[in-house]
Amino acid sequence: MRLILYLPALLVLMSCSTAKHGPIGFWSSKRYDAQLRQHGPWPTYYDDAKKHPMALGRYRHGRYTGRWRYYAPTGELERTERFARRPYGLITMTEYQSSGKKKRQGQARIVDEPHEIHFYWFGDWQVFDAEGRPVATEHYENGVLRGTELLKVNLTNR
Numbered sequence: 673m674r675l676i677l678y679l680p681a682l683l684v685l686m687s688c689s690t691a692k693h694g695p696i697g698f699w700s701s702k703r704y705d706a707q708l709r710q711h712g713p714w715p716t717y718y719d720d721a722k723k724h725p726m727a728l729g730r731y732r733h734g735r736y737t738g739r740w741r742y743y744a745p746t747g748e749l750e751r752t753e754r755f756a757r758r759p760y761g762l763i764t765m766t767e768y769q770s771s772g773k774k775k776r777q778g779q780a781r782i783v784d785e786p787h788e789i790h791f792y793w794f795g796d797w798q799v800f801d802a803e804g805r806p807v808a809t810e811h812y813e814n815g816v817l818r819g820t821e822l823l824k825v826n827l828t829n830r
Contacts, residue, residue, distance in 0.1 A: 709734030718745050729753075735760060736782075748772070753780075765793075773804030778812070791815075 703712040710731035718724040724747060729740030740753045749768050756762040761782040767775040778797030783790040792815030799808040809821045 705733050707734075744770075769800075769802065769804075771802070773802070774798075774800045776800065776810075778810075 702710070702714055705711040711733055712730060713728075714731050715722075715728050716726045718726050724745065725741075725743050727740060727742050729736065730738045736753070736755045737757075738755060740755070741749060742751045742753075744750050748770055749772065751765060751767045754764040756764075761784070763780045763782065764777075765780050766777045769775045776797055776799050778793060779795045780791065780793045783792075793812040794814060795812060797810045797812060798806050799810060801807045806823055808823060810817055811819045811821070
């Protein structure tokens, strides 16, 4: 009698899995929407024990959204990316030194084209020294460095 009661529940649980994506449901750490696009929190790790994160962020119907954080295998924060809601593809990026201080900060863009995806830097990027103070500004156009301007540094405050 119990087998008859548990059999439908077991069949429902088994049907919530696909060969391509594994389990799909509220219990899985990575989720998909109805069109099987990545959706919700999407952590990736360097190890199987899920102790050392590689990247932490969210997808919204297959697109990056919100803030993403990328880590080195040693656990240090390497880079953060902040995705604007509108227009899609506009990213504010910050790269960090191993000391945790800023290394570079600027904007990038993702452009979905029919046969490929382009990622490139644009605009002014601030470059920082080992103490995290701005020392230069780099100007990018469509991912190509067009010029660098060194900033005047106050040597008396060092």
